[in-house]
Amino acid sequence: xxxxxxxxxxxxxxxxxxxxxxxxxxxxxxxxxxxxxxxxxxxxxxxxxxxxxxxxxxxxxxxxxxxxxxxxxxxxxxxxxxxxxxxxxxxxxxxxxxxxxxxxxxxxxxxxxxxxxxxxxxxxxxxxxxxxxxxxxxxxxxxxxxxxxxxxxxxxxxxxxxxxxxxxxxxxxxxxxxxxxxxxxxxxxxxxxxxxxxxxxxxxxxxxxxxxxxxxxxxxxxxxxxxxxxxxxxxxxxxxxxxxxxxxxxxxxxxxxxxxxxxxxxxxxxxxxxxxxxxxxxxxxxxxxxxxxxxxxxxxxxxxxxxxxxxxxxxxxxxxxxxxxxxxxxxxxxxxxxxxxxxxxxxxxxxxxxxxxxxxxxxxxxxxxxxxxxxxxxxxxxxxxxxxxxxxxxxxxxxxxxxxxxxxxxxxxxxxxxxxxxxxxxxxxxxxxxxxxxxxxxxxxxxxxxxxxxxxxxxxxxxxxxxxxxxxxxxxxxxxxxxxxxxxxxxxxxxxxxxxxxxxxxxxxxxxxxxxxxxxxxxxxxxxxxxxxxxxxxxxxxxxxxxxxxxxxxxxxxxxxxxxxxxxxxxxxxxxxxxxxxxxxxxxxxxxxxxxxxxxxxxxxxxxxxxxxxxxxxxxxxxx
Amino acid sequence: xxxxxxxxxxxxxxxxxxxxxxxxxxxxxxxxxxxxxxxxxxxxxxxxxxxxxxxxxxxxxxxxxxxxxxxxxxxxxxxxxxxxxxxxxxxxxxxxxxxxxxxxxxxxxxxxxxxxxxxxxxxxxxxxxxxxxxxxxxxxxxxxxxxxxxxxxxxxxxxxxxxxxxxxxxxxxxxxxxxxxxxxxxxxxxxxxxxxxxxxxxxxxxxxxxxxxxxxxxxxxxxxxxxxxxxxxxxxxxxxxxxxxxxxxxxxxxxxxxxxxxxxxxxxxxxxxxxxxxxxxxxxxxxxxxxxxxxxxxxxxxxxxxxxxxxxxxxxxxxxxxxxxxxxx
Numbered sequence: 001x002x003x004x005x006x007x008x009x010x011x012x013x014x015x016x017x018x019x020x021x022x023x024x025x026x027x028x029x030x031x032x033x034x035x036x037x038x039x040x041x042x043x044x045x046x047x048x049x050x051x052x053x054x055x056x057x058x059x060x061x062x063x064x065x066x067x068x069x070x071x072x073x074x075x076x077x078x079x080x081x082x083x084x085x086x087x088x089x090x091x092x093x094x095x096x097x098x099x100x101x102x103x104x105x106x107x108x109x110x111x112x113x114x115x116x117x118x119x120x121x122x123x124x125x126x127x128x129x130x131x132x133x134x135x136x137x138x139x140x141x142x143x144x145x146x147x148x149x150x151x152x153x154x155x156x157x158x159x160x161x162x163x164x165x166x167x168x169x170x171x172x173x174x175x176x177x178x179x180x181x182x183x184x185x186x187x188x189x190x191x192x193x194x195x196x197x198x199x200x201x202x203x204x205x206x207x208x209x210x211x212x213x214x215x216x217x218x219x220x221x222x223x224x225x226x227x228x229x230x231x232x233x234x235x236x237x238x239x240x241x242x243x244x245x246x247x248x249x250x251x252x253x254x255x256x257x258x259x260x261x262x263x264x265x266x267x268x269x270x271x272x273x274x275x276x277x278x279x280x281x282x283x284x285x286x287x288x289x290x291x292x293x294x295x296x297x298x299x300x301x302x303x304x305x306x307x308x309x310x311x312x313x314x315x316x317x318x319x320x321x322x323x324x325x326x327x328x329x330x331x332x333x334x335x336x337x338x339x340x341x342x343x344x345x346x347x348x349x350x351x352x353x354x355x356x357x358x359x360x361x362x363x364x365x366x367x368x369x370x371x372x373x374x375x376x377x378x379x380x381x382x383x384x385x386x387x388x389x390x391x392x393x394x395x396x397x398x399x400x401x402x403x404x405x406x407x408x409x410x411x412x413x414x415x416x417x418x419x420x421x422x423x424x425x426x427x428x429x430x431x432x433x434x435x436x437x438x439x440x441x442x443x444x445x446x447x448x449x450x451x452x453x454x455x456x457x458x459x460x461x462x463x464x465x466x467x468x469x470x471x472x473x474x475x476x477x478x479x480x481x482x483x484x485x486x487x488x489x490x491x492x493x494x495x496x497x498x499x500x501x502x503x504x505x506x507x508x509x510x511x512x513x514x515x516x517x518x519x520x521x522x523x524x525x526x527x528x529x530x531x532x533x534x535x536x537x538x539x540x541x542x543x544x545x546x547x548x549x550x551x552x553x554x555x556x557x558x559x560x561x562x563x564x565x566x567x568x569x570x571x572x573x574x575x576x577x578x579x580x581x582x583x584x585x586x587x588x589x590x591x592x593x594x595x596x597x598x599x600x601x602x603x604x605x606x607x608x609x610x611x612x613x614x615x616x617x618x619x620x621x622x623x624x
Numbered sequence: 625x626x627x628x629x630x631x632x633x634x635x636x637x638x639x640x641x642x643x644x645x646x647x648x649x650x651x652x653x654x655x656x657x658x659x660x661x662x663x664x665x666x667x668x669x670x671x672x673x674x675x676x677x678x679x680x681x682x683x684x685x686x687x688x689x690x691x692x693x694x695x696x697x698x699x700x701x702x703x704x705x706x707x708x709x710x711x712x713x714x715x716x717x718x719x720x721x722x723x724x725x726x727x728x729x730x731x732x733x734x735x736x737x738x739x740x741x742x743x744x745x746x747x748x749x750x751x752x753x754x755x756x757x758x759x760x761x762x763x764x765x766x767x768x769x770x771x772x773x774x775x776x777x778x779x780x781x782x783x784x785x786x787x788x789x790x791x792x793x794x795x796x797x798x799x800x801x802x803x804x805x806x807x808x809x810x811x812x813x814x815x816x817x818x819x820x821x822x823x824x825x826x827x828x829x830x831x832x833x834x835x836x837x838x839x840x841x842x843x844x845x846x847x848x849x850x851x852x853x854x855x856x857x858x859x860x861x862x863x864x865x866x867x868x869x870x871x872x873x874x875x876x877x878x879x880x881x882x883x884x885x886x887x888x889x890x891x892x893x894x895x896x897x898x899x900x901x902x903x904x905x906x907x908x909x910x911x912x913x914x915x916x917x918x919x920x921x922x923x924x925x926x927x928x929x930x931x932x933x934x935x936x937x938x939x940x941x942x943x944x945x946x947x948x949x950x951x952x953x
Contacts, residue, residue, distance in 0.1 A: 064932055064933075068932075163879050163880060163882065163883075164879055167876070167878075167879065167881070233876075233878050233879060234876065235876045237876075239836070239837050239875070239876070241835070241836050241837070241853065242836040242837065242876070242877060242878055244932065245835070245836060245878070245932070323932070323933060325933065328933070329852070329853045329854040329855070330853065330854055330922050331933055335837055335852050335853060335855075336852065336855075339837075369705070370707075371721045372721050372722050374721065374722070374723055374724075375722075375723040375724075375728045376722065376723065377723075378723070378728050378732075398850075399758060400758055400759050400839055400848045400849055400850045400874075401759065401850045401852065401857070402759040402760065402761035402762070402831075402849065402850060402852065402855060402857035402858075403759075403760070403761055404760060404761055404763070404764075404765055405750060405751065405755055405760050405764070405765050405766050406765060408750065408758070409747040409750060409751070412743055412746045412747055412750070413743040413747065416739045416740075416742055416743035416746070417739060417743070419735065419739045420732060420735050420736050420739055423731070423732075423735040424728070424731070424732060424735075426694060427728075427731050428728075430694065430697045430698070430701070431727070433697075433698075433701045433705065434637075434701070434705075435637075435705060435721075436701075436705050437705060437707045438701060438702070438705045438706055438707055439707045439708075440702065440706065440707075440708075448698055448702070451694065451698060452694065452695055452698060455690065455691055455694045455695070456691060458690075459687035459688075459690055459691050460687075462683060462687060462742065463680065463683045463684070463687065465746070466679060466683065466742075466746035466749070466750075467746065467750055467756065467758060468672075468675065468676060468679050468746060468749045468750050468753065468756035468757075468758070469676055469679050469680050469683065469746075470758075471672070471676070471756055471757050471758040471846060471847070471848040472665070472666055472673075472676050472680075472757075472843075472846050472848070474839075474848055474874065475839060475841075475874040475875055475876075476874065539664070539665045540665060541665065541666065541841075541843040541870070541872070543841065543872050543873065543874045543881075543882070544874075544876070545876045545881060545882075546881055546882025546883075547882045548882050548883065549882065
């Protein structure tokens, strides 16, 4: 234990302002009074009706709307007013409205008790818990859509869904999963643990933090609403002009992306400012935990990449509603514009998913090996380097679009370079395990699983980075296998590792180690059966996103589909873990992992008190 | 550091890991290279397919040891440094556990060298194979000998191709929802729904679309080029084996994306010439009614959007000027 959280007797306060409390809280225990999820739903519903009526009133006479009978403008306005109503209903706009009207803002009431989880709450620990539930809803929705996909692909024929429904399910699955994953670590674990790890009492911008969650959840509603407007047929990549051709469901996709990108910017901005300004005395840059480094690298990506998505989404919305032609070549736009804007966001996006995972894995490996993180600074720089490189390699997603060869050569080289910082990470993890005394508790199992699966995804990624080989594999199932190995397996294993690692800290109860181990093994075996055969399918030449396929591909497709059942059992066991922990309620320990867990959050009780760090910890030595 | 015993043990561990790693890697690489390598898809029907097979095998042979190394290390750690094991030594502590500049720097240097070599290899293969079967856009900078002349002549309507002439054969691929059609500009620009190619010939595929983005993927030929509306995407390959191949769309293009495939055949040069001239004559009446041959087409004023945009602001069938040649009247 090298961190001490003792009383700051010798602290010189010069340049280190102890942060103030959020607001002098009036702790209330009222049940359903005030603004909460219920009022948000009601206001959102009313907003939807108002917007839809307005859209029909304004635009139903437009020739293209009258001709097609599909009023995209009504859908857009309905969704916009729904989001607005949602935010008003939850109370996100009380403070800015009061300020704008020149009134002194009252400050939010800090509710205690269970109802705080259904309110606009400014405590980062509450927002963290809200995010956990939010991403789980996303994750289960996407996972059930994946079940629909694997069911359809059990058989080469069109046997469960129509081609139309199938492609919409695929699109919805991809979109929901990517948007879920954009917040999967940053939202729950980033918001919950960053202030605890840097010894801060609160976030820099608690209102923006709470806003980021509530707009994220509104984004879920918007994206999910696509299914009720007839879905969208473009996949999560939404390529124009197919996008321009699609029905009103496309509006949900474009507007949902825009909404979620606003949430991503808000979350990233708040986290970056917090990490820069709210570190405890003595918490120098060379002492912040690796997870915090990973979050600040991610925060940079969130704030810099999301605006591009927002712009791209707005162009698409204009194309789809008022007949501009940003993405339509024959009217002066370009079909390449969307591809470039989308992937300029899309590549940083995949690092938004995976870099916080890197941070978690470092902590877990270090804790359970009983050793500090090997090569701490190299690890921190590697994540920053990966984040930077993420911005300059986007066109490797589009090697086949018809770029000049010299440009392709650049993207080949730049993409390959990412292997160096990624190699540093893998090396450091396995070097941290070197000569340790390793305890294979559930988080460590997930971490080891992560390292293995991520290496598989990395090796197939280096193959794909070569444009010459990518021509054979681009948009085939090989690519599907590759990105599911790094994301669906990599990021999800990282989040599970983090979830179990901090389980007691967040929930205040213990989980059942045996059940959790079963969860790990079922998931590990299941996902490998699902995704490994897809490498073979890709090499055989099966294109992505097609409902029917030649009988020659049916063997590995069947194997892959059966694998889903195993993974699904893993998910069921995961729910059982949650249920068991909730029912048995074994009291949590402050630090269940012993001497290996050296970061500040373990010095607090489990769950941490409402006012954490009444006395700011002073950091005297490196924790790594 | 001072502990002689643990130092000696550590070296033992490392040596053991390295020896096992080398042995496993050599065995797996050799097995892969000789047993699997020659059968790796997409075969050797064209120069780009053969190059792709070689590239894939080389990368796999380099990637496999990485995978073996990491997995072996994890398994080794699970058995040797498991806390459950009796008499596991205390975990390594002190400055040695925090990092080791020499080890880290040498790791970075080794991976950088490997990565730079791989990137160089990838780029060389890309250039040497004239784009390796991938779309290079409307103005390719690496192309087979004579390709630009053949393309320019094809657009002007003066292109010729005959057996044993070593000429490049330009073929146009027109993608639309949800089928591919092919035009042969050197044979009067006739249109065909099957793709017949001569053996031992450099082919220049000119890929374009009439509506949304598609991707022309001739699997066995290892050619893939996105079809963008109003863009000409050129990809080169050289056929070197007779046989059938399948063409699929590999970019999601809407409802029947999965059903957008057809077949093609590589035939001997003489057979190709016979087929092409016969079909040209048989289709002459239809060809007259087609749009004049051009690299790109606007199908009608409504474009891909199916009446979404109002009429009147584009000329139907306006060819886009490419290679600086004169537009056909």
